[in-house]
Amino acid sequence: MVMLNQGGNYIKTADAKDGEIITFKDEGAWQESKYTYDDGNPKNDFVIKVMYNNEEKSIRLNKKNRTTVSEAYGDDTSKWIGKTAEITKKIIEVGGVDRDCIRLKIDGVNQTANQDGQVDQTEEIPF
Secondary structure, eight states: OOOOSSOOSBOOTTTOOTTOEEEEOSOOEEEEEEEEOTTSOEEEEEEEEEEETTEEEEEEEOHHHHHHHHHHHOSOGGGGTTOEEEEEEEEEEETTEEEEEEEEEOTTOOOSOOTTSOOOOTTOOOO
16 A cells, blocks of 8 residues: 655755755656645645665655656656756746746756747745
8 A cells, every 4th residue: 555645755945955966766657746736636646766865765856857857868767867967946936936947957958938928936835
């Protein structure tokens, strides 16, 4: 049985520092979130294991971070294993409230604008 929303060994935004490096350790999986849509259905989070400060941790990748990593390493997450990303912290407005969020940075990937040239702030997960 899988127990969800029991805390866990996740990278927390408050603990993360700009410039820290994570290394992907598995291909990740979709997990039911504690958050729900307006109709009551649960949202799903993409959670992946990483090495962070010499410890194995998990991190939830929001849409922006998934896009950043897939632009660098492809859509097949099994090919992310052993690859790295740099943590950057950003203040993002989520639900009308400014929150610290983790953004992943990978050299050579534009992380400031979407295809239309607009900053994409959808699906931010403030952890």
